[in-house]
Amino acid sequence: MASHGNDAARDTYESKVPPFYYRPTFSDCQLLREQWIRAKYERQEFTHPDKQEPYSAGYREGFLWKRGRDNGQFLSRKFVLTEREGSLKYFNRNDAKEPKAVMKIEHLNATFQPAKIGHPHGLQVTYLKDNSTRNIFVYHEDGKEIVDWFNALRAARFHYLQVAFPGASDADLVPKLSRNYLKEGYMEKTGPKQTEGFRKRWFTMDDRRLMYFKDPLGLPGLCPQDAFARGEVFIGSRESGYTVLDGLPPSTQGHHWPHGITIVTPERRFLLACETETEQRAWVEAFRKVVDRPMLPQEYAVEAHFKHKP
Numbered sequence: 001m002a003s004h005g006n007d008a009a010r011d012t013y014e015s016k017v018p019p020f021y022y023r024p025t026f027s028d029c030q031l032l033r034e035q036w037i038r039a040k041y042e043r044q045e046f047t048h049p050d051k052q053e054p055y056s057a058g059y060r061e062g063f064l065w066k067r068g069r070d071n072g073q074f075l076s077r078k079f080v081l082t083e084r085e086g087s088l089k090y091f092n093r094n095d096a097k098e099p100k101a102v103m104k105i106e107h108l109n110a111t112f113q114p115a116k117i118g119h120p121h122g123l124q125v126t127y128l129k130d131n132s133t134r135n136i137f138v139y140h141e142d143g144k145e146i147v148d149w150f151n152a153l154r155a156a157r158f159h160y161l162q163v164a165f166p167g168a169s170d171a172d173l174v175p176k177l178s179r180n181y182l183k184e185g186y187m188e189k190t191g192p193k194q195t196e197g198f199r200k201r202w203f204t205m206d207d208r209r210l211m212y213f214k215d216p217l218g219l220p221g222l223c224p225q226d227a228f229a230r231g232e233v234f235i236g237s238r239e240s241g242y243t244v245l246d247g248l249p250p251s252t253q254g255h256h257w258p259h260g261i262t263i264v265t266p267e268r269r270f271l272l273a274c275e276t277e278t279e280q281r282a283w284v285e286a287f288r289k290v291v292d293r294p295m296l297p298q299e300y301a302v303e304a305h306f307k308h309k310p
Contacts, residue, residue: 019170036146055151058083069139103127121146133229157270183286188273197254234306241266243289
């Protein structure tokens with residue numbers, strides 16, 4: 001640093017960072033920031049591309065601790081990522097011929113959630129099954145291993161998108177590799193008839209999908225569908241008839257929390273309530289950022305599916 005300065009050091013130690021490799025910011029979890037520093041200076045992965053094989057080979061298999069759906073315990077499970085098949089699979093037994101689940105790279109997202117999962121290396125993997133959102137929660141005791149898995153998933157997504165969008169630049173594709181959630185937290189909700197009482201649910205805003213769950217991880221043992229979202233709302237753009245309003249209609253009853261939000265869609269109104277005004281403002285801001293953004297052509301197809309859900 002003293003001899004060459006920060007820019008020269010960066011040019012050396014970051015000379016061969018793959019475009020898909022996640023570059024953490026100050027707001028990312030400690031694990032991502034630590035492993036970036038170790039990869040750059042200690043292991044010198046970005047000056048010696050041969051050291052990038054664990055996440056750039058197009059194939060990866062190994063064992064991760066996965067949270068069980070029925071009892072909430074973490075159990076060792078074999079995972080296989082293969083770009084050739086465009087999938088991430090996991091197996092319940094080492095000798096199992098058929099995977100327990102197949103997650104298509106096309107619809108897969110991964111984000112570190114150490115506080116939610118209760119482990120500093122906790123990774124949440126989200127995918128679509130029958131066009132419903134499904135979550136699995138995993139970790140590895142070795143920080144390098146789980147970050148290598150994360151970047152291997154990003155690499156698989158990158159190569160898939162290069163084929164799907166052959167004219168797109170790396171700068172266009174990299175933001176689509178993985179994404180953090182716009183907002184998460186508890187709110188109260190009522191049903192479509194707005195006559196039953198409000199129930200407390202955990203909400204996750206993932207781009208234009210607002211999903212709600214029983215709790216952040218799904219309560220174990222109550223329902224075999226706990227890892228699925230209990231419900232999903234598509235939030236489109238203002239031009240398509242979507243609006244977010246402060247407060248609830250005057251006749252609304254049954255909510256325990258006082259700070260209401262009304263989401264207006266072309267089909268119906270969704271009534272939500274927050275415990276604090278600060279939470280309400282944060283949710284409204286997140287919703288309005290989405291509503292104010294014009295919809296992409298492929299998002300109209302997603303919207304159409306939501307309209308035809310039973």
